[in-house]
Amino acid sequence: MFNQPISRRESIKRIAGFSAAAAAWSWPSIAIPGQGASGRVVVVGGGFGGATAAKYLKRMAPELAVTLVEPNTRYITCPFTNLYLGGIRSFESLWHSYDELRQRYDVEVIHELATDVDVDGHTVELASGTRLAWDRLILSPGIDIRWNELDGYDEAAAEKAPHAWKPGDQSRLLRQQLAGMKQGGTFVLVAPDNPFRCPPGPYERVSMVAHYLKNHNPSAKVLLLDAKDGFSKQGLFMQGWAEHYGDMIEWVSRSNDGTVIRVDADRLEVETEFGMIHAADVLNVVPPQKAGFIADRAGVTDASGWVPVRPDTFASALVDDVYVIGDATQAAPMPKSGFIASTQGKVAARAIAAELTGRVLLPEPSWANTCYSLIAPEHGISIVGVYEVYNGQLREVPDSGGVSPMGADPLFRQLEAEYARGWYAAITQDVWGTPAS
Amino acid sequence: MRKIGIFAFSIPVLASALFWWSSGPAHSDPQWVDSEVEVIAGDVSAEELFEARVEVIAMSCAACHGTDGRLRTAIPAIAGRPEALLNLQLQSFKQDRVPGATVMPRIARAYSEEELQGLAAYFAALDP
Numbered sequence: 149m150f151n152q153p154i155s156r157r158e159s160i161k162r163i164a165g166f167s168a169a170a171a172a173w174s175w176p177s178i179a180i181p182g183q184g185a186s187g188r189v190v191v192v193g194g195g196f197g198g199a200t201a202a203k204y205l206k207r208m209a210p211e212l213a214v215t216l217v218e219p220n221t222r223y224i225t226c227p228f229t230n231l232y233l234g235g236i237r238s239f240e241s242l243w244h245s246y247d248e249l250r251q252r253y254d255v256e257v258i259h260e261l262a263t264d265v266d267v268d269g270h271t272v273e274l275a276s277g278t279r280l281a282w283d284r285l286i287l288s289p290g291i292d293i294r295w296n297e298l299d300g301y302d303e304a305a306a307e308k309a310p311h312a313w314k315p316g317d318q319s320r321l322l323r324q325q326l327a328g329m330k331q332g333g334t335f336v337l338v339a340p341d342n343p344f345r346c347p348p349g350p351y352e353r354v355s356m357v358a359h360y361l362k363n364h365n366p367s368a369k370v371l372l373l374d375a376k377d378g379f380s381k382q383g384l385f386m387q388g389w390a391e392h393y394g395d396m397i398e399w400v401s402r403s404n405d406g407t408v409i410r411v412d413a414d415r416l417e418v419e420t421e422f423g424m425i426h427a428a429d430v431l432n433v434v435p436p437q438k439a440g441f442i443a444d445r446a447g448v449t450d451a452s453g454w455v456p457v458r459p460d461t462f463a464s465a466l467v468d469d470v471y472v473i474g475d476a477t478q479a480a481p482m483p484k485s486g487f488i489a490s491t492q493g494k495v496a497a498r499a500i501a502a503e504l505t506g507r508v509l510l511p512e513p514s515w516a517n518t519c520y521s522l523i524a525p526e527h528g529i530s531i532v533g534v535y536e537v538y539n540g541q542l543r544e545v546p547d548s549g550g551v552s553p554m555g556a557d558p559l560f561r562q563l564e565a566e567y568a569r570g571w572y573a574a575i576t577q578d579v580w581g582t583p584a585s
Numbered sequence: 586m587r588k589i590g591i592f593a594f595s596i597p598v599l600a601s602a603l604f605w606w607s608s609g610p611a612h613s614d615p616q617w618v619d620s621e622v623e624v625i626a627g628d629v630s631a632e633e634l635f636e637a638r639v640e641v642i643a644m645s646c647a648a649c650h651g652t653d654g655r656l657r658t659a660i661p662a663i664a665g666r667p668e669a670l671l672n673l674q675l676q677s678f679k680q681d682r683v684p685g686a687t688v689m690p691r692i693a694r695a696y697s698e699e700e701l702q703g704l705a706a707y708f709a710a711l712d713p
Contacts, residue, residue: 204644487648494644509629509637516645516695518688532688534645534695548695552687564687570658571649577656578647584658 187212187504190272190282192262192442194218194246196225196486197474198288199579201493206253208508209501215256215280216249217272223580224315226346227486228572233312233323234356235363236525241585242315248581265446267467284500287448287455288474288493289440290314291345291484294453297436298338298411305413309431313345325430326360332367333429338408338418339374343454344437345475345484347380348531352521353432355385358393359524370397371426373418374406380483381521381529381551388523388561408433439476446470454478459542460513461499462492471496481544482535487571488517490579513537520568528564639703642696646704654708665713672705 189205191198194216202216223244231237249255258280264273265287271279293311295302301309312322329335335357339350354370361368370393378401379385389397400406410419416428438453448455448464455472456465457479464470473496474489482488495513502510515535520528533549535542552564573584646654646663654663663671677683678693679701693701 490648491645495641498641498644509633511634511638511641514638514642514645514695516642516648516692518649518692530688532691534692536695545695548691550691560685560687563685566659567649567687570660573658574651574656574660575648578652584651584656 187283187500188281189214189284189286189500189504190280191216191286191288192218192265192272193288193290193440193474194220194223194257195288195290195474195489196575196579197489197493198286199223199246199249199493200490201286201288201471201473201497202249202255203253203579203581204494204497205501206255208498209505210254212501212504213256214254215258215282216246217258217260217262217274217280218246219259219261221246221259224319225486225572225576226313226315226349227575229312229315229319230349230353230356231522232319233326233353234359234522234525236356236359239320239323244576244580244582246580252581262442263445265442265470267446267470270469282469283504284469284471285446286471286473286493286496286500287440287443287446287476288472288489289442289476291437291475292440294436294438298433299409300411300413301433301435305411306433308413309411309416309428309433311433311435313349313434313437322430322432326357327364329361329365329368329429331365332369333365334369334371334427335361335430336371336373336418336426336428336432338411338431338433338435339372339376339379340434340436341375341402341407343478343480343484344434346519347483347485348385348519348521350374350434351379351381351385352523354397355389355392355521355523358389358396361396362393368396371428372397372399372406373408373420373426374400375402375408376406377401377403380519381531383554384529384552385521385523387554388527388529392524392527437475439472443472443476448472449476450478452478459537459540461510462496463499471500479542482515482533482542483517483519483531485517485519487519487575488515488533488535490575491515491517518571520564520571522565522568523561524565526565527558527561528566528568529561530564530567635699635703639700639707642700643704643707646708653711655711655713662713663708664711666709668705668709671709672702675701675705 191202202214205214225242232239246257250257260274262272263275271281273279310318310322312318354372358370405420405422407421408418416431418426439449439455443449443455448467450456455477457477462471462473464472473492475484499510501508517533520530522528529552531551534545536545576582649660650663678689681690
């Protein structure tokens with residue numbers, strides 16, 4: 149039914165049979181024998197984590213009833229919004245539908261906001277008042293912004309100084325402001341302390357902004373005020389900035405008074421920790437974040453505002469029968485990325501299929517992540533992480549992963565830019581069924 | 586306590602010891618299991634566990650190669666390609682013997698030779 153030929157099993161058995169490899173799998177596996185084949189799973193959030201979990205649940209256990217709750221009828225990805233800002237990708241190319249989940253995988257998709265969770269009664273409440281019952285609940289709520297955590301930065305301020313960290317109208321607003329910026333103006337990006345969604349995101353963003361400005365506003369400046377002293381793929385980014393944009397981008401670290409403590413959105417000014425006032429022509433504030441609010445409603449967050457999970461399956465560490473995946477979780481050293489959210493969704497789906505069907509085996513889990521960033525349209529860089537559970541903790545598999553080499557030739561950078569575009573096509577096909585264009 | 590069963594080991598001790606001896610202890614420490622799960626006796630073969638492990642790893646491959654490894658972009662489709670070729674490529678990535686390779690050596694190093702061989706067999710057996 150889902151294109152799983154019988155020969156695969158035979159083939160793998162053959163491989164396993166002739167070497168000591170078979171013995172490597174002396175791992176316990178999880179299942180519930182005799183629980184029966186019925187089961188109802190509700191997934192809240194139709195992004196990289198939730199949409200993937202819904203699809204893979206039905207691939208592994210078609211007999212389960214799977215409902216996806218997502219207010220938007222089309223999903224706009226955060227990945228590649230920076231390319232839209234840089235003028236090298238249309239906004240519409242970031243849109244994805246739920247047609248494949250409905251039509252091919254028989255997932256019930258309800259376009260409503262989930263407003264509350266009753267963990268004892270095993271129900272989710274929707275904005276319309278409808279209650280959905282579940283045997284297992286998956287929350288993939290993404291992030292919410294901590295309004296006013298940064299003094300002066302509230303929802304009204306975001307209409308003047310956009311964050312554009314949740315794609316949609318905010319992305320369009322920032323794009324309009326960038327395109328309308330006066331010649332020789334200053335684009336200021338305020339980057340937060342860890343943890344936050346998409347660790348390389350602010351740095352790819354200033355790259356794509358600089359790419360746009362280089363062609364349309366070459367005397368402009370880009371000022372990156374950072375609450376950190378280091379960032380993801382830092383050496384590669386700084387090398388690329390110098391190569392493509394000369395001194396257009398200035399990065400101010402925390403130690404050099406980069407931490408912004410106050411935003412004045414009306415005057416487009418920010419104040420730093422030691423009292424420096426920076427004026428902007430376009431002000432892009434990436435604010436402090438927390439798990440999406442429905443996680444709070446379900447009682448799965450802790451004092452940090454994020455969600456602790458059991459590392460093997462991403463079941464909530466606090467509430468039974470609830471799984472949480474994606475940016476909302478505390479899953480360090482995994483980054484808050486769309487790729488890893490999708491991988492977490494697959495492993496959680498496997499765990500739930502194992503629990504509810506009793507026939508799917510859950511072996512030692514494995515998660516992979518690859519984050520590409522574009523510094524220029526033909527200059528891509530990447531970071532890879534493969535993760536495992538060791539001594540009850542998530543960790544990177546030793547001697548694996550890492551970033552693109554420093555000093556690689558232009559062909560290598562161009563290949564990684566091509567692979568970045570290939571990755572986007574592949575993951576959006578894998579998650580939403582979007583045909584590759 | 587959640588009702589989750591753990592199948593009892595049915596792996597020959599000798600074979601386990603052989604693997605431990607040949608590969609070192611890095612991946613032979615079953616510490617990932619949730620400490621609160623309830624143990625229920627059962628049997629599962631080594632082959633079934635290996636197959637399940639390969640399936641879980643293969644799910645990650647789909648994020649760049651498309652569902653079931655079937656998508657062709659700048660990144661090649663891998664479904665239905667010859668098993669020997671896929672295996673040669675994966676083992677070569679792991680050994681860092683592919684000039685100009687970008688992310689694959691960093692990924693392949695995370696898996697054992699047997700796992701990579703299992704992945705080659707898995708994707709080779711899928712319809713392209």
